[in-house]
Amino acid sequence: MKKVRFGIIGTGGIAEKFAVSAAYVPEAEMVGAASRSLEKAQQFAQKFVIPKAYGSYEALLRDDEIDAVYIATPHSHHKENCLAAIAHGKHILCEKPLVLTKANAEQVFAAAAEKGLFIMEAMWTRFIPTFVKAKEWVNAGRIGDIRLIQASLGFHAPEDPNSRLLSKDLAGGALYDLGVYLFELTQEFTRGKRLAEVQSFSIPAATGVDGSDSIVFRHEDGTIAQLFCSLLCDVENTAILYGEKGYIKLLPDFHHPRRAELYQNYRLVETFEPEYHLGYEFEIRHAARCIAEGRLISDIIPPGDTIECEAMFEDLLFRWGYT
Amino acid sequence: MKKVRFGIIGTGGIAEKFAVSAAYVPEAEMVGAASRSLEKAQQFAQKFVIPKAYGSYEALLRDDEIDAVYIATPHSHHKENCLAAIAHGKHILCEKPLVLTKANAEQVFAAAAEKGLFIMEAMWTRFIPTFVKAKEWVNAGRIGDIRLIQASLGFHAPEDPNSRLLSKDLAGGALYDLGVYLFELTQEFTRGKRLAEVQSFSIPAATGVDGSDSIVFRHEDGTIAQLFCSLLCDVENTAILYGEKGYIKLLPDFHHPRRAELYQNYRLVETFEPEYHLGYEFEIRHAARCIAEGRLISDIIPPGDTIECEAMFEDLLFRWGYT
Numbered sequence A, B: 001m002k003k004v005r006f007g008i009i010g011t012g013g014i015a016e017k018f019a020v021s022a023a024y025v026p027e028a029e030m031v032g033a034a035s036r037s038l039e040k041a042q043q044f045a046q047k048f049v050i051p052k053a054y055g056s057y058e059a060l061l062r063d064d065e066i067d068a069v070y071i072a073t074p075h076s077h078h079k080e081n082c083l084a085a086i087a088h089g090k091h092i093l094c095e096k097p098l099v100l101t102k103a104n105a106e107q108v109f110a111a112a113a114e115k116g117l118f119i120m121e122a123m124w125t126r127f128i129p130t131f132v133k134a135k136e137w138v139n140a141g142r143i144g145d146i147r148l149i150q151a152s153l154g155f156h157a158p159e160d161p162n163s164r165l166l167s168k169d170l171a172g173g174a175l176y177d178l179g180v181y182l183f184e185l186t187q188e189f190t191r192g193k194r195l196a197e198v199q200s201f202s203i204p205a206a207t208g209v210d211g212s213d214s215i216v217f218r219h220e221d222g223t224i225a226q227l228f229c230s231l232l233c234d235v236e237n238t239a240i241l242y243g244e245k246g247y248i249k250l251l252p253d254f255h256h257p258r259r260a261e262l263y264q265n266y267r268l269v270e271t272f273e274p275e276y277h278l279g280y281e282f283e284i285r286h287a288a289r290c291i292a293e294g295r296l297i298s299d300i301i302p303p304g305d306t307i308e309c310e311a312m313f314e315d316l317l318f319r320w321g322y323t
Helices: A013-022 A038-047 A057-062 A075-087 A102-114 A129-139 A174-189 A281-292 A303-319 B013-022 B038-047 B057-061 B075-087 B102-114 B129-139 B174-189 B281-292 B303-319
Strands: A004-009 A028-034 A052-054 A068-071 A091-094 A119-121 A146-154 A195-204 A210-219 A224-230 A239-243 A247-251 A259-264 A267-272 B004-009 B028-034 B052-054 B068-071 B091-094 B119-121 B146-154 B195-204 B210-219 B224-230 B239-243 B247-251 B259-264 B267-272
Touching: A004 A013, A004 A057, A004 A281, A013 A028, A013 A038, A013 A281, A028 A038, A028 A057, A028 A281, A038 A052, A052 A057, A057 A075, A068 A075, A068 A281, A075 A091, A075 A102, A091 A281, A102 A119, A102 A303, A119 A281, A119 A303, A129 A174, A129 A239, A129 A247, A129 A259, A129 A267, A146 A174, A146 B146, A146 B224, A174 A210, A174 A224, A174 A303, A195 A303, A195 B195, A195 B210, A210 A303, A210 B195, A210 B210, A210 B224, A224 B146, A224 B210, A224 B224, B004 B013, B004 B057, B004 B281, B013 B028, B013 B038, B013 B281, B028 B038, B028 B057, B028 B281, B038 B052, B052 B057, B057 B075, B068 B075, B068 B281, B075 B091, B075 B102, B091 B281, B102 B119, B102 B303, B119 B281, B119 B303, B129 B174, B129 B239, B129 B247, B129 B259, B129 B267, B146 B174, B174 B210, B174 B224, B174 B303, B195 B303, B210 B303
Parallel strands: A004 A028, A004 A068, A028 A052, A068 A091, A091 A119, A146 A224, B004 B028, B004 B068, B028 B052, B068 B091, B091 B119, B146 B224
Antiparallel strands: A146 A239, A195 A210, A210 A224, A239 A247, A247 A259, A259 A267, B146 B239, B195 B210, B210 B224, B239 B247, B247 B259, B259 B267
């Protein structure tokens, strides 16, 4: 199989993790890195042994030796970056959340489909072996039908008004950065169940973005999800899937769980704690394989999930008065 | 100090635990046990080495050698039992929930006060050393101001429509039996904060009582409590108090916690795991001391807390359509 040649757009912390992780993926090759500053791109490329550096995203997108881009810019720029990549015929792996509204998600997916390009939101959790094991346990009926999901993700973000996390201009806030994991976890483990009700509220941070969010889902069959995310408070970052016959814990931190535990009758009956690198390698491999096989979408992170998640963002942030 | 002479009204499971626990309390003396059946009362008295047995609650209440009663009947009977005890001049320790509505709670407290009698809801959790330790840690500022409380209490109750837990006639349901712990925990650790909003829903059990309840409190200062109770689903029964500077876990089960853990910067910095008997001995000792000292109410379970809790029951069950 020919290696998929990746270029990175954006050179922040998540881009660094991607570049390091890509080395663990035989199906992917890191070819270039682009920043709005050539100097930053060159520093990044040198640090991670990437052959090419570009002083603009456009320059990277014009390079015919690049098949696919990994978009690692702030959320607020994803839509524009995706559309530019599509215009230049590049396949896309884009950091979550893909975009910020349902309409934008639909627009971006349609544009990629029209050009015959692969596009996937980089929801890395779903590819991590511990998460995959939890799905296996659930599918094998080890905990029976799921009745309750409890998941929390939060930390006390540094009170720097210029930080992306707390910046309104850069689409900061707990929901975009952390809530996305709560939603996509719930999506995965309530598949086929119809949502009946959402109860929620948000506590604003001093910068005007959502600081702490409480979101509770009730499904028509009685399945409940109690979710919490926060940039104002350190929490344990554990997810528990409670079923009729037992429960599964994904811990810490559940969005890249190192350990999965299966309990029956309140007793730990199985633990799964695989060795792996940072955890990004699994999504990169999946995206590279999809692209190599000529697939346009992922079966693990299908567009429907991403669109539903963006719709939830839009609805909640509007209800909470942030938009 | 003279021993306070207790009589037990009701001879079910909780009465057994009380009788066993009273032996650990030097300030209390078990004098009598009453059931609606003399035979059951005699069996109970014999089993727990209690001198007197009565075939009616009335007979026990008429006995001048009894100072105080412990009411261990189903919730649906507490009001009537309390008022009868007050009419006979007995001090009262009554299983939680004391009664089922705010008005009834006010009535019972007023009646006891008028007769100069002690009355307290038996919220045993608040006297257990691990819980007391958590309060000490909070009061000493070890976790800073509390921002989030997460607590869940649930188990899959046997699907016996005649069981008290699932019986509508006997005031069954998750809220009365388990929710009471969620509320009184939250009360204790949000003291002085004003409640701004309650979001909740309930999933009914097959018998028509509330089976699983999700309740989320938002306080005016932004403090959140995410609570869950259920008779349909086994859950981990842990409570976590998250503060600005750390968190405390009360575990399993948090309503009679064997272990309290204090975390700072995600590291376990202190554990408290005292030896104790069943855990009822602490509330019995407190009640006996209050009575011996001529106090009419407890400072640990003040009437205001009980009344507030009953008001919450009443409001939620009405909102959920059970009443």
